[in-house]
Amino acid sequence: MKADTASPRRPLWQEKPSLFGQGGKTVAIVVISILVLYPFVAVLGTSLSSETEIAEHGGLVLWPAHPTLNAYRMIFTGSVVTRAVVVSLAITLAGTAFSLLITVPMAYALAQRRLVGRRFFLMAALFTMMFNPGIIANFLLVTNLGLSNSYWSLILPSLVSAFNLVILRSFFMGLPQELYDAASIDGAGDLRMLLRLVIPLSKGVIAVVTLFTAVGYWNEWFNALLYLNDSTKWPLAYVLRFYVDSGQSLVPPSVTADAGVAPQAVSMATVVVSIVPIVALYPFLQRYFTRGVLTGAVKG
Amino acid sequence: MSLWERVKRDRVLLAMLAPGFLFFLVFCYGALFGDIVAFEDYQPYTGFLGSAWTGLQNFSAVFADPVFWQSVRNTLVINGVALVLCFPAPLALALMLNSILSGKVRKFVQSVVYLPHFIGWTIIVALFEQVLGSGGAFTHLESALGLGSWSPMYSDGFFPFLLAFEAIWKDCGWGTIIFLAALMNIEPALYEAAALDGAGRRHRFTAVTLPAVMPVTVLLLILRLGTLLASGFQQILLQQGNVSLSSSQVIDTYVYSQGIASGNWGQAGAIALVETVVGLLLVLGANKVAHLFGQDGFYRRES
Structure with a gap:
């Protein structure tokens, strides 16, 4: 050759x-x-x-x-899908915001070697990856907390994921120790260090965790099945399960027949609406996946 | 420094981790208390404390139920098929991706195959229903070829394979990430030296590539065995209506139908408790095996 x-x-x-x-x-x-x-x-x-x-x-x-675009016109003139899209967007935005506000500082704290009780807090968090209380225990907890039929029943049960916590913590620990030292000599407290130094250096990994969290909330349907009786509160993923997956028509057959729109097109339009936000976010974030942001963390 | 002084020094850090710690305390550890219903004749209006204590009655009732044993069998069959079909797929795809020389083509294929990981099960079931279900492209093709109208979506015998194929479609691409990391860590000099010594393509594969991915493969296999009782609960629950219960009832769906759907809280809780304990033991056991193999496992001792 x-x-x-x-x-x-x-x-x-x-x-x-x-x-x-x-x-x-x-x-x-x-x-x-x-x-x-x-x-x-x-x-x-x-x-x-x-x-x-x-x-x-x-x-x-x-x-x-x-x-x-008739099928789309039809689902957005009806109230079911329109409402569900608004609910899903709100749950996703609020849930992701709360989740990050809690997970990022926790990961930062657990990344500090001097932290008192670090081993205990870390083990308490990591151990949650190894067992699953199961749906019965979760159901009884959420209902006993009085969260049935509340939007909180969709947000709280998956608020912090130990997996995301581990990803963030490993990344924070990988930042050069001198950075922390230099900043603390300058008199920066932990809060300032996190906001001014660590977060700006960790945009990539935070973006990835944001995507994981947001996608999780957007796709959540099972908690809605368990806790939400009021159909006006249903998120899109559950509307999809209730109508499309079980073959029920979203729009009365007489209406679709009059407009010359196939019921199948209506179902498919709903599926497309539920995919669009994921596909729209994806190009901005997928470059991080190929860069190995995760691979180092997966084993940590 | 005394403990109190350290707490005072780290008060900002402790405040930062408090909300997350509280979450784990309530929603992970606190939830475990719900499993107490396994030993009660739990009624929602009398609550945990007011319900009659029944000892191990719930356990014996469940173990005497043939439907439960059928769900155990189905779980093992479905997980067995998934292990054989889903486990090797990401490794094969990773090897293929790794052999693509053009960076642009590889990035494109990676972007494509990672995407389905982010699509939720309610959407995936709708997609598969449209392609493979009645009136979908698959049955249309069948009838055009005069092959009848068998649909993979509604077949009892095919159900475990349908679940496996859906799982491969969703997560095979995503599963390549960990293998690709192992492949990219291979020193190119190793290949070069092997080639100079006269090793052909196949020989280099068995002598350099395979040993490099072996540790992570063994690790993933062990960890996978640790989740033997857990099955794709959401995926199955969404499609159970398409096939008969006798072939689709798994332990998780049995718990769901006993407890949440029929209000048999005690019996459902009994199974859930057994599942939690056995699941934990399996994961811990799998870790032990991983450590014996010299791997980190799911967790490793903090340095």
Whole structure:
């Protein structure tokens, strides 16, 4: 093998792969990407299709010839989905904000080697990763705290995750000790150190933890099933389970039939609405995943 | 310095961790007290203290229930299938990703395969229902080919495999992260030296690549065995209506249907308590094994 025929990225010692191997890998990449992306594209396409087009294609439309927003208009004129979107956004924003306000300072405190009782507090937090009280115990706790039918029943049970705490703490501990020393010589207290020094240096890892927390709240449906009887308080993920997953129609069939909108398009539009916020945040944050922000922390 | 002086010195730090500590105290440790209903004939209106104490009656009632044993069997079958199908998938994908030379292509594929990890189960079930369910693309294709209308969504026998495939779709990409980290830590000089010594592609794979990912693979396998009783509760609960209970009832859904759906708090609590204890023992045991293998395990001793 001559060096100049190799691709510039290929190390010199590595032989050029066989045509078969190279072709196989390319096919694998394409097939895997299609398997992941196909459901997204199909659901988006179907949500934008008219009733006749869906019928012609036998259920799923990848690329609607005459895209229409009728299905979206329909779910947003009704109150169920509109309300649920507002509830989900509010729960996600509030829950994530509370969660970070508690988790970040706790991680900072646990990262300080001098902290009195550090081992005890750390073990108490880490041990929670190893057992699960179970749904019965959780249910009895939340109802006995009087949180049924309150939005707090969606926020409080998953307020702090030991996993996120560990990620943040490992990152804080990885910051150079001299930074802490220099700042404390300058007379900075812990609060100032956290706000002025540590948080600005940890934007990436905080962004990742924010995403984990926000996605967790956005996708939460089980607590709504357990605690919320009042259907006006349901978040979008639970509306999805109640109507779409169980095949109930969100909009009365007579209304969809009059407007020429397929019930399937209405369901798919709801699915798309519930995916959009995740997909919208994703590009801003996914670069951190490939940079190994997590890998160091996963084992810590 | 006395303890009191240290507490006074660290008062800001202690205030910082207090809310989180309180959370763990109430919602993780405090919740455990709820399991006391395992020993009671618990009635919500009489409460924990007012309900009649029944000793181990709930346990014997549950262990005599054939549905419970069926749910244990289903849990083991579903987890067994998941172990065989879901466990090797991220390793294979990581090896494939790692062999992509072009940074741009690799980043693109990584971004694609990580995405489903963030999609919630209610959405995933809706997606799979649309693609594989009745009136979806799969049955449409089947009838076009004259193959009948069998749907993987509604088949009892296929249920464990459906769950495994959904889990792979959701988390296989995300699972590559830990393997990729191990692969990227391999010193390129090792490959170079092996190549200079005449090791071919396959030989380099078995002599350099595999030993590098072996420790983390063993570790993940051990930890996975530690969660043998836990199953994808939300995933199963969402799709249980599509298949018969006899093939889809697992321990977690049994607890749910006994307790929350039917108000049999004591019996549900008994199973939940057994599950919590056995789960903890399995995780601790798995850690012990990991430590014996010289790995950190789920936790490691603080230095």
